[in-house]
Amino acid sequence: MxxxxxxxxxxxxxxxxxxxxxxxxxxxxxxxxxxxxxxxxxxxxxxxxxxxxxxxxxxxxxxxxxxxxxxxxxxIPSYYQLQASAVGQTILVRARDGSEIVELGPSFGEWLDYEEIPDTMVDAMVAVEDRRFRSHFGIDFWRTGGAILEGMTGSRERVGGTSTITQQLARNLFLSSNRTFDRKAREAVLAMALEWRFSKEQILELYLNKVYFGGGAYGIDSASRKFFSHPATDLSVAEAAIIAGLVKAPSRYSPTADVQAAVDRAQVVLRLMREQGYITAREANVDVDTVELKQQSGQNSVRYFTDWALPQLDILLPETSAPIEVWTTLDVGMQRAASAAIESNTPANAQGALVSLDRDGAVLALVGGTDYVETNFNRATAAMRQPGSSWKLFVYLAALEAGYTPDDRVVDTPVTIDGWSPRNSSGRNVGETNLRTAFAYSINTVAAQLGNEVGFGTVASMARRFGVSSPISTFPSMVLGSSEVRLIEMTEAFAAVSAGGMAVEPYGILKVETAAGENLYRHEAARETQLVPDYVAAGITDLLQAAVQTGTGRAANIGRPVAGKTGTTSSNKDGWFVGFSSGITTGVWMGRDDAAAVPGLQGGRAPAQAFAAYMRYAVKDRPVEEFDTDLDLPEWRLEPDDEALFGDPDEYYYIDEDGNLIEPGRRDPMDDSFDVEGERPGGREGNRNGSGEPPPAVSEDFLERATGGPVRAPDPPAVPPRQRPRETLDVPPAPSANRQRDGGSGQDQLIY
Structure with missing residues (x-):
């Protein structure tokens, strides 16, 4: 190819x-x-x-x-049913004699039809709470979306809430104020249902007659009468702006609580009304400061008592929203006397409080401050303050229970405990004295030695036993009242002493009934509990009486037997006097809320004087009662033998000479036990050691190992001495702490 x-x-x-x-x-x-x-x-x-x-x-x-x-x-109920429904629970509080002392709960004025409500009031409320009220159907989606956006951007310039007026009405009528998604969803559904069921005018009428404005006032008429002393039909533009501004935060913007805050909020309402065209610029320029507010007369200090007592109804009563009547323990005359005593004796720029208990714990009077309107903080039941020397009640109770008597000799001398060196307020030491004088003159060094000897934990335990629930320190300085307590706690403790060592629990409610007379609660006496033996209660009463007769509490004398104790903290920050007479126990505290020093404040001055001023009235209709200070000591405190020292052999475990553990109440049939007369069972006389004395519960070798020294049975002195069980102290005693006691012809000095 x-x-x-x-x-x-x-x-x-x-x-x-x-x-x-x-x-x-x-x-x-x-x-x-x-x-x-x-x-x-x-x-x-x-x-x-x-x-x-x-x-x-x-x-x-x-x-x-x-x-x-x-x-x-x-x-949803009908409009007329909603109109007649009440908001909240009305509580009528009565004194112990049945007289009405205060009515708490919702306060309603006259119901105003929509046509009777001033236009300025309607416009002010719509302007600040729900500007699109007349155009939405219960929920303002623009407002809700704006609130969400503000929350995302962190803006805080919103002046109103996110709920519409209809939503607020739904919440007030049917729901609680819990901020949960479920509650908000139900609120939205109910708001749309209200819009479906009622007209805008009916919703506004219900809202303005039922919304809460603070101070117990529900509805604009009640608020107008409370704040301006006239009905809501006469409200001016400025007054309407003040009332409308309260809805957001009634307690914060209330004119009775903070006038300037109420005025500032009203200015915001006026600005919104002008921006939305409800008023002119000239009307918005009104001087809210010129509005005349109703003069609030000083409320009776009984509100301090009701603030303490009524919250207890949540525990005492079954759940109910029906109106109730509460009979309390309060004595109206004593409450007036207590208020007058605190107001007239409290130093300038200081506060005072008083609690008075009957012998069974019933609160007869309670004052939590000098002016409830000025401040409703209850210093009688809530304030935690150092009690000073009034705390020595527990130190001496522990000492008396450990074996001391008011006549025992003690020595006021400088002492140092774990690096702490207390000083007496006089700056001097008196040397040898007795327990009664040391307590009456509130000698700090003796209290420190006693606390060190019995143990600071023992003192704290004694305070707990007598009703102190506040935290208690166990540092050495606690014996002088460094732990903060409430006045009502200290008063409760002294009331237990007044009751002979029996526990006393304060209470303020006698009974509760419905308006129809149905009994819901009745106070029942608590079971009796003995806190200390009778002779300990008698001994501490002896000391407390001496403190008023001759010691630091002489200003508390009222012409009849009084027992009590003063208390003053460092730099005169707190002054206390707590005492009792004729079955009534009263505690008084004075000081500043900021714990600053109060010149000249001492427990033996203003607090003791306020105590006396009140108690003269409180006990005037009661018979004079002499105190029981006779020390009826038990046998173990009087008999200087082994049984007194160690207790009854039938009441404790012991080890016999053969090393066998003998249980309480059980004896070996072969055991040569003895009876109280020194005779063997069956009429044989004598015991193991061949003497007429009962054998010791344990051997001397055991005692020497337990006590760290030789054991020698003491010769019975001419005067039976006070005996105390030997025990090992948790806190080492101070070297200089000593106690001396006369006994027979010589002097027996015990060094601790």
């Missing part, structure tokens, strides 16, 4: 390959375009499905919401 033919064949092959390649390229392009087209189709179908599903969900939600709103609308 010629060369030309070969070239032609080669050209034909190349053309065939190009054609094939071209066909392949066309096929690949068409595939890519088809794939892209299929992907768009799938996305479109997915979007259409999402839209359809979303529309279906919205429709189902709308149907469900419509059913919920419709059902709620049918369940």
């Amino acid at each position: 010629s060369k030309r033919g070969n070239r032609l064949r080669n050209q034909g092959k190349r053309g065939s390959r190009r054609a094939a390649a071209a066909r392949d390229g066309n096929d690949n392009g068409s595939g890519k375009r088809g794939a892209r087209s299929g992907e768009r189709s799938r996305i479109g179908r997915f979007v259409r499905r999402v839209i359809v599903l979303g529309v279906a969900v919205v429709l189902l939600a709308a149907i469900f919401l419509a059913f919920a709103v419709g059902f709620a609308a049918r369940s």
Whole structure:
């Protein structure tokens, strides 16, 4: 074949390959375009499905919401039923004699029809609480969305709440104020139901007659009379702005609590009214400061008592919203006398408090401050303050229980305990004295030695036993009252001493009845509990009486037996006097809320004088009662023998000479036991050691190991001494702490 033919064949092959390649390229392009087209189709179908599903969900939600709103609308009481319904519980509080002392709970004025409500009041409320009230159907979605946006951006410039007026009405009528999603959802449904059921005018009428404005006032008429002394029909623009501004925070913006805050809030309301076209610029420029507020007369200090007693109803009563009448333990005359005593004796720029208990714990009077309107903080039941030397009650109770008597000799001398060196207020030490004098003159060094000897934990335990529930320190300085306590706790402790060592629990409610006379609660006397033996109660009463007769509490004398103790903290920050007479126990505290020093404040001055001023009235109709200070000591305190020292062998475990453990109340039949007359069973006389004395409960070797020294039976002195069980003290005694006691012809000095 010629060369030309070969070239032609080669050209034909190349053309065939190009054609094939071209066909392949066309096929690949068409595939890519088809794939892209299929992907768009799938996305479109997915979007259409999402839209359809979303529309279906919205429709189902709308149907469900419509059913919920419709059902709620049918369940809502009629307009007249809502108009007659009361908000909150009314509590009528009576004194112990049945006289009415205060009525607490909602206060309602006259019901005003919509036509009677001033336009300025309606406009002010709509302007500040719900500017789109007349256009929405219960929920303001723009406002709710704006609130969400503000929350996301951190803005705090919103002047109103997120709830519409209708939502607020629904909450006030049917719901609680809990901020939960469930409650908000129900609130929204009920708001739309109210809009469905009632007209805008009816909703405003219900709202303005029922909304809470603070101070127990419900409705604009009650608020107007409370704050301005006239009915709501006479409200001016400025007064309407003040009332409308209260809804957001009644306690914060109340004119009786903070006049300037109420004025500032009213200015905001006036600005909003002008911006929304309800008033002119000239009307908005009104001087709110010129509004005459009703003069609030000083409320009786009985509110301190009710603030303490009435919260206890949540525990004492079954759940009820019905009106109730509460009979209390309060004595009206004593309450007036207590208020007068505190007001007239409390130093300038200081506060005072008083608690007075009857012998069974009934609160006869309670004053928590000098002016309840100025400050309702209850210093009688809530304030934690250092009690100073009045705390020595527990130190000396522990000492008396450990074996001391008021006549025992002690030594007032400088002492150091764990690096702490207490000083007497006089700056001097008197040397040897007795327990009664040391307590009467509140000698600090003696109290420190006693606390060190009996143990600071023992003193704290004694305070707990007598009703102190506040935290108690066990550092050495605790004996001088460094632990903070409440006045009512200290008064309770002294009342227990007055009751002969029996526990006393303060209470303020005698009985509770419904308005129809149904009994809901009646106080029952608590079970009697003996806190300390009779002789300990008699001994501490002896000391407390001496403190008033000759010691630091002489200003508390009222012409009849009084027992009590003063207390003064460092730099005169706190002054106390707590005492009792004729079955009434009263505690008085004075000081500043900021714990600053009060010049001249001492427990033996103003607090003791206030105590006396009150107690002269409190006990005037009670017979004079002499205190029982006779120490009827038990046998173990009087008999100087082994049985007195260690107790009755039938009442404890002991080890016999053979090393056998003998249980209480059980004896081996072969044991040569003895009776109280020293005779063996069966008439045989004598004992193991061949003497007429009973055998010891344990061997002398055992006692020497236990006590760390030789044991020698003491010779009975001419005068029976006070005996105390030996015990190991948790706190090492101070080297200089010592006690001396006369006995027989010589002097027995015991070093601790």
